[in-house]
Amino acid sequence: EEVLQGYMSLADGMRRTGDIKGAVACYLEVLELLVTSFEESKGDENEDEELEKARMAARQEFLAQMHHFCEETTSPALNETYAPHRIHPQTVDDIRALCSSVLRTRSSIFGLLHPDAIASRRLLVSLLYATGRWSDAIELAEAYLTSLSGTSEEKVPGRAETKYLLGTMLRYYDESEKEEALEFIQEVYQSRTKLFGRAHEKTIYSVLDVVDLLETLGRLEEAMELQESHSKLAEEVWSEMDPQALLFNSNYAILLAKEGREDEANEILRSVTDHLAKLGNKNRRPILGAMVNRARVLVELEEADDAEKAFEVSMGLQVSALGEAHPDTLRTYEDFAYLLQSLDELPRALALREQVSMIRKQTIGQRHPLTLQAMFEQASCLGALDRFAEARVLLEEVAEGYGVMLGRETGRFIETLQALGTVLVQLGEPLRAKVIHEQVLDIVTKKHGPKDERTIAATVALAGVIWSCGQETEGLAMEVKAMELQREVLGPKHPTTLQTMHNHAVSLQSIG
Numbered sequence: 309e310e311v312l313q314g315y316m317s318l319a320d321g322m323r324r325t326g327d328i329k330g331a332v333a334c335y336l337e338v339l340e341l342l343v344t345s346f347e348e349s350k351g352d353e354n355e356d357e358e359l360e361k362a363r364m365a366a367r368q369e370f371l372a373q374m375h376h377f378c379e380e381t382t383s384p385a386l387n388e389t390y391a392p393h394r395i396h397p398q399t400v401d402d403i404r405a406l407c408s409s410v411l412r413t414r415s416s417i418f419g420l421l422h423p424d425a426i427a428s429r430r431l432l433v434s435l436l437y438a439t440g441r442w443s444d445a446i447e448l449a450e451a452y453l454t455s456l457s458g459t460s461e462e463k464v465p466g467r468a469e470t471k472y473l474l475g476t477m478l479r480y481y482d483e484s485e486k487e488e489a490l491e492f493i494q495e496v497y498q499s500r501t502k503l504f505g506r507a508h509e510k511t512i513y514s515v516l517d518v519v520d521l522l523e524t525l526g527r528l529e530e531a532m533e534l535q536e537s538h539s540k541l542a543e544e545v546w547s548e549m550d551p552q553a554l555l556f557n558s559n560y561a562i563l564l565a566k567e568g569r570e571d572e573a574n575e576i577l578r579s580v581t582d583h584l585a586k587l588g589n590k591n592r593r594p595i596l597g598a599m600v601n602r603a604r605v606l607v608e609l610e611e612a613d614d615a616e617k618a619f620e621v622s623m624g625l626q627v628s629a630l631g632e633a634h635p636d637t638l639r640t641y642e643d644f645a646y647l648l649q650s651l652d653e654l655p656r657a658l659a660l661r662e663q664v665s666m667i668r669k670q671t672i673g674q675r676h677p678l679t680l681q682a683m684f685e686q687a688s689c690l691g692a693l694d695r696f697a698e699a700r701v702l703l704e705e706v707a708e709g710y711g712v713m714l715g716r717e718t719g720r721f722i723e724t725l726q727a728l729g730t731v732l733v734q735l736g737e738p739l740r741a742k743v744i745h746e747q748v749l750d751i752v753t754k755k756h757g758p759k760d761e762r763t764i765a766a767t768v769a770l771a772g773v774i775w776s777c778g779q780e781t782e783g784l785a786m787e788v789k790a791m792e793l794q795r796e797v798l799g800p801k802h803p804t805t806l807q808t809m810h811n812h813a814v815s816l817q818s819i820g
Contacts, residue, residue, distance in 0.1 A: 311341065312338055312341055312342070312366075312370060315334050315335075315337050315338045315341075316334075316338060316370060316373065318334050319331045319334035319335050319338070319377075320373075322334065323377060328381060328399050328402065328403070329399060329402055331377065332402040332403065332405070332406050335374045335377065335406055336405075336406060336409060338370060338374070339374070339409050339410065339413050342367050342370065342371070342413055342417070343413055343416065343417075345363070345367075346367065346416070346417050349363065364417075367417060368418070368424065371410055371413060371414055371417075371424065372424070374406065374410050375410055375424070375427065375428055375431065377406075378403055378406055378407045378410065378431060378435075379431060381399075381403055400439055403435065404432070404435060404436070404439070404441075407428065407431055407432045407435055408432060410428050411425065411428035411429055411432055414428050415428075415429075420455055421455065421456070421459070426452075426456075426466070427466075429448065429452045430452070430466050430469070430470055432448060433445050433448050433449045433452060433470055433473060433474075434469075434473060436448065437473045437476070437477060438672070439672075439673060439676070440672065440673055440675055440676030440677055440678075440679075440713050441713065442477045442480075442677055442713055442714055443713065443714060443715055445473070445474075445477060446474060446477055446478065449470050449473065449474045450474070452470060453467070453470065453471070453474070468495070468496050468499040468500065468503075471492040471493075471495055471496050471499075472492070472493070472496045474489075474492050475488075475489040475490070475491075475492035475493040475496065475517075475521075476489070477489075477677075478492070479493075479521060479524070480677055480681070480714070480720065481714065481718055481719065481720075482718060482719040483525070486521065486524060486525055487525065489521060490518070490521045490522065490525065493514065493517045493518050493521055494518055496514050496517075497511065497514035497515060497517070497518050500514050501514075506538070506541055507541070507542075507545045507546075507552070509552070509594075512538075512552055512555070512556070512594075515534065515535075515538050515556075516555075516559060518531075518534060519531045519534055519535050519559065519563075522534070523563070523566075528563065528566065528567060531563060532560075532563045532564075532567065535556070535559060535560045535563055536560060538556055539553075539556045539557050539560045542556040542557070543557075548579065548583060549583045549586065549587070551592050551594035551595045551598065552594050554580055554583055554584065554594065554595065554598035555594040555595075555597045555598045555601070557576050557579070557580055557598075558576070558577075558580045558597075558598040558601030558602055558605065559601050560576060561573045561576040561577050561580065561601070561605045562601060562604050562605050562608060564576065565605055565608035565609050566608055570609060573605060573608070573609065574609065576605075577602065577605050577606075577609075580598060580601075580602055581602060584598060584599060584602070590625055590629075591625070591628070591629035592629075593629075593630065593636065596622065596625055596626050596629060596630070596636065597636065599618070599621070599622045599625065600619075600622045600626070600636075600639075600640050600643070602618050602622075603615050603618035603619045603622055603640075603643070603644075604643060606618055607643075607647055612647065612650075612651055615647060616644075616647065616648075616651075619640065619643070619644040619647065620644075622640055623637065623640050623641065623644065626640055632667060633667050633670075633671045638664050638667060638668070638682075641660050641663060641664050642660075642664060642682075642685070644660060645657045645660040645661050645664075645685070645689070648660070649689065649692065654689060654692050654693050655693070657689050658686070658689045658690065658693065661682070661685050661686040661689045662686055664682045664685075664686075665679065665682040665683050665686050668682045668683075674709075675709040675712065675713055676713070677709075677710070677713050677714060677720075679709075680706045680709045680710055680713070680720075681720070683702050683705065683706050684702075684703070684706050684720075684723075684724060684727070686702060687699040687702035687703045687706065687727065687731075688727065690702065691727070691730075691731060691734075694734075696731050696734045696735050697735065699731050700728065700731050700732065700735060703724055703727055703728040703731060704728065706724050707721060707724040707725055707728060710724055716751065717751055717754075717755050721751075722748055722751055722752060725744050725745075725747060725748050725751075726744075726745075726748055726766075726769065728744055729741040729744040729745045729748070729769070729773065732744065733773060733776055738773060738776035738777040738778075739777055741773050741776070742770070742773045742774060742776075742777055745766070745769055745770040745773045746770060748766050748769070748770075749763070749766040749767060749770050752766045753766075758793070759793060759796065759797050760797075761797065761798070763793075764790060764793045764794055764797060764798075764804075767786065767789060767790040767793065768787075768790045768808055770786055771783055771786035771787045771789075771790055772811075774786055775815065780815075780819055783815065784812075784815060784816070787808065787811065787812045787815060788812070790808055791805065791808050791809060791812060794808055
């Protein structure tokens with residue numbers, strides 16, 4: 309016990325002087341001694357019961373101190389709304405290792421469902437999420453939730469937060485994972501509704517998350533139904549000028565505009581615009597959200613000049629009230645960049661893309677999936693400006709990052725490889741592009757099967773690259789393979805099939 313206490317005192321001193329790495333090393337020594345002590349006591353049948361209780365209490369306290377150290381050191385990284393962490397990458401790795409060891413030790417000594425073990429598992433999931441290790445975070449979170457099946461929400465506080473993080477990560481994967489994400493976010497919404505009521509701010513943002521996912525999955529009718537019901541609730545509970553009501557109504561206007569119900573969208577837009585103009589202090593998050601939504605409605609209504617002005621005003625207020633690195637601000641930057649790209653104002657769009665990438669790197673790290681997404685959009689903008697060499701560098705980095713963080717079978721990894729292949733052709737490196745497209749075809753074939761539309765599209769793309777390499781015989785064979793698959797899967801008169809047939813005819817004509 310004296311040795312353990314000595315290590316703990318040494319670790320505490322290092323923590324106070326900022327020697328995080330040294331403190332972690334001391335804590336890991338304590339953990340090893342704790343496990344050894346526990347294993348030895350299990351085999352001692354003559355152990356005094358009161359003495360063992362005292363030792364268990366001491367072990368619990370030591371582990372609680374280590375858990376608190378992990379929380380304290382990484383707390384800036386674990387805020388689900390705003391996650392800046394400027395911890396050295398190696399230190400992050402050390403903290404992750406310590407969190408994992410504390411979890412294993414607590415689970416071994418107290419059991420998987422002990423509150424302390426649950427708290428450690430939740431902390432590790434949060435840390436893996438915040439630092440971009442999403443594959444590991446998803447695996448641990450799913451195992452954690454499975455272990456809690458059959459236990460009530462009241463007995464395991466914090467389960468909803470883990471579901472929220474899991475849903476947030478899964479929505480960045482493929483469609484099947486997005487469906488899983490929707491289930492988790494819906495459960496969070498139901499849990500928050502039960503706990504806080506439908507009018508609480510946490511419930512409100514859960515509703516918007518569900519609506520956003522439904523829209524992403526092409527289930528616009530369901531999204532509109534949910535949004536409309538909460539818009540009516542907002543008007544019943546609050547006045548039309550209430551920030552929450554403005555946020556809901558402006559979001560509803562976006563959906564109406566996307567569905568082609570322009571008159572209804574315009575009516576809500578005018579009402580929201582009038583109410584926003586009457587507000588003095590616009591620094592509250594729901595009000596800022598309503599202002600950005602107003603810009604998004606104008607985009608959907610194809611009123612580009614007004615949308616541009618609305619975005620510029622909203623961004624200025626968000627930077628002032630929330631900070632430039634807040635996720636809401638960055639999303640507005642991204643939406644404005646999309647608008648500028650659609651207007652062919654590429655240099656301005658690129659400046660915003662570069663700014664988002666820089667902020668992401670500084671706040672959540674070089675390889676966080678959100679940073680990689682920002683870098684991908686930056687590369688796309690560079691490509692549109694014919695700056696292919698710069699785009700290539702970024703895409704290679706993004707592909708490597710996605711492969712490590714999300715896995716080499718995910719849609720984002722495949723999309724990045726496809727973009728890289730296109731850039732390589734533009735740079736006059738068709739042979740290198742061919743290797744990339746062959747890799748894509750291999751991945752999608754294994755993932756979706758040979759007769760999936762995505763596999764057929766990858767086959768067509770590879771055929772085009774083979775032609776760029778001057779390999780006519782192989783190119784013709786690949787085109788024939790693609791046409792046969794298209795006829796079988798899509799039908800002989802499908803537009804894609806007809807386009808490939810036309811391209812094949814042109815190819816035959818070109819070689820006589």
